[in-house]
Amino acid sequence: EKGMTGKMDPSNGLNRPMDIVPNTEEKMKDRGQWSNKLEFVLSVAGEIIGLGNVWRFPYLCYKNGGGAFFIPYLIFLATCGIPVFFLETALGQYTSEGGVTCWRKISPLFEGIGYAxxxxxxxxxxxxxxxxxWGIFYLSFSFSWNLPWSSCNNTWNTGVLIYKRRVLRISSxxxxxGKLHWDMALCLLLAWIMCYFCIWKGVKSTGKVVYFTATFPYVMLLILLIRGITLPGxxxxxxxxxxxxxxxxxDPQVWMDAGxxxxxxxxxxxxxxTALGSYNKYNNNCYRVVELQDQGQFVxxxxxxxxxxxxxPSVFRRKNRRELLILAVAIFxxxxxxxxxxxxxxxxFQLFDYYAxxxxxLLFVAIFETICIAWIYGVDRFYDNIEDMIGYRPGPxxxxxxxxxxxxTCFGTFAFSLIKYTPLKYNNEYVYPWWGYTLGWLLALSSMVCIPLWVIYKMGTAKGTLRERFYELATPSPDLPKTRREQEKLQVVFAADEDSPHQRGAPTKDGYFPVHEKESHC
Structure with a gap:
């Protein structure tokens, strides 16, 4: 931290630079931080090997032209993936807030992004x-001497049908x-128990878990790759x-799938x-993580x-309250x-996957995230914040x-997805009843309506003219960390007042000097 300004003042009790004070020590102690940079890097790296890549990407690649699919995929990665990835990580680190309150501080008008x-x-x-x-269910079979999918001597006949007739036991x-599969319910319970104990102590437990969960899958995939490429054919x-x-x-559908x-x-x-970045120290180089590029469910x-x-915070940052909240989320x-x-x-399940x-x-949310940061908050101001955190300005x-x-790009893809919308069909055969599609659209709209409804609510409850309301609600929170330039402006004001730091008194815990009111001669 000292390398950022070279100017430290212990009088504020924080051992932080006077001109950049992102948070009070009390708050950071309550929220917690990663023990070191490696824990954050591993947490983010674990996202790459989540089910979205291992389970979903190979199917889309084969469906959309094999190697040709990498062309639109890489284009979307460069124009959307990396920029939004960096935006959210830097936003969490700068505000030290979660997915809702970070937007409340950046622009109260767009707090609905967080709710979405x-x-x-x-x-x-x-x-x-x-x-x-499902994976745990298959794992339980792996402890038997004779794998059930290796023969046809089963009640569900061939090993090819084990997923449909044994795991799903699907209805018409x-x-x-139909009835609940209690063996699968026990597997789900075990999955939630593991998830709970991975995060029940916050970053203290998550930071230690990622040493295994973010590295072991890569080892296993490497083993499977070596085994696969050595098989005949x-x-x-x-x-x-x-x-x-x-x-x-x-085919435009290929580009939409890539996006x-x-x-x-x-x-x-x-x-x-945003949540992972919020546990970083203020001067952590989050831009370097982009150059690295789901820890899965527990993230x-x-x-x-x-x-x-x-x-x-006043409710859940008390003893054991956070653990009880995690337990409630897991049970629900x-x-x-x-x-x-x-x-x-x-x-x-298919309705949730296709609509929810x-x-x-996600494209709808990304549109408003970039608009809020670039056009409402100000892209140059955010670049100033990033420069204060990492010590240099990222490329343009x-x-x-x-x-x-x-x-x-996000708007074009979003508009196309609406124009080319095709109703869900399970296995390209089963057509859902009308109320099934209605439920699906309600799941999709439940997140998207949060943004416009919040804007309408805030504009409707604020006072003043329409322009005054917008200006007030678009203004960032005053307790956000100040940049060097903003602190220099404050110092100029203090210098013009011809007061010395000692005359003004000791700085506050937020790193500012108290301003005394002048006598009025009006």
Whole structure:
């Protein structure tokens, strides 16, 4: 920290630079911080190997032209993925706030962005962990001498049908929910127990867990890769999978799939990166993490819990209150997820996956995130904040992405997804009843309406003319960390007042000198 200004003043009791004071020590002690930079890097690196990449990306790559799919994927990565990834991480580090209160401090008018992200995360927590329950169910079979999918001597016949007839035991439709599979419910319970104990102590426990959870999957994938490429016919399989079909690039659906997959791959617009960044020290080089580029389920839960705790610190920053909140989230999500472990649960799961946390919702949030930072808060001001944190100014490319490329690309993809919308069909065969599609759209709108409804609510309850209301609500919170330039302006004002620091008295804990009122001669 000292290298940033070279000027320290112990009189404020913080051992922080006088001209840049991001937070009080009391608050940082209450919220907690990563023990070191490696814990944050591993937490973010774990996002890369989440289910969005291991489970979803290979399917989209094969579906959309093999190797040709990398062309739109990399374009969206450069114009949307990396810029928004950096924006959310830097925002969390600068404000030291969760996914809702960070936007409240940047611009009260756009606090609805935070609520939208947390609605998506809450829905994601309900259904995304179901995939982990399936994995645990398969793992339990692996401890038997004879793997059930290696023969046809089963009640569900061939090993190919084990997923449909043994794991899912699927019914004829969503209107035939059927009975609950208690063996799968136990797997889901085990998944939530592991998730709870990974984050129940906040970054103290999460920071230690990531040493294993962020590295072990890479080791396992490397082992599987080596095993895969040494199997007979591996070269033909790889060629069949990755051979580029450039003709698919003229299909707009390919570009839409690439754009939405970027958001799943890097957990963008979910508040996860903001939550992880908020536990960084103020001068951590968050830009370097972009150059690195889901810890999975527990990072999503951590994002939601961090947002709630920061919204109500007086309630949840007491002894054991945070642990009880995590327990409540886990129990609620577990109970809600049980419906997806019934005979008709797969149809409900598909509704959540297609609508609740769809690329359409994430693109909508990304549009307003970039508009708020670049045009309302001010892209140059945010660059000043980043320079204060990391010690240098990032290149101009990301700034122009925030201003133009990212919102334009996201809006174009979002508009196209509406124009080319096709109703969900399970396995491209089963057509949902009308109320099923209605439920799906309600899930999608539950997050997107948060942004416009919050703007309407704040503008309607504020006082003054329309212009005065907008100006007041677009103004950042005064307790945000001050940049060097802002502190220099304050020093000029103090110098003009011809007061010395000793005459003004000791600085406050926030690093400012008290201003005495002048005698009025009016």
């Amino acid at each position: 992200t947390q609605v998506i995360v809450a829905l994601l927590n309900i259904y995304y962990i179901i995939v982990l329950a 439709g969503i209107d035939d929910i 591996a070269s033909r399989g790889i060629q069949f999978y990755l051979y580029p079909d450039l003709g698919r690039l003229v 939405t997959q970027i958001f799943f791959s890097y957990a963008i617009c979910l508040g996860c990166l 999503c839960v951590e994002s939601l819990v961090t947002a709630v705790v920061d919204m109500y 999500s577990f109970l809600m997820g049980l419906i997806m472990l019934t005979e008709g649960g797969m149809y409900v 946390a769809s690329g359409m919702c 490319y990301i700034k122009y992405c925030w201003l133009f490329l990212t919102p334009a």
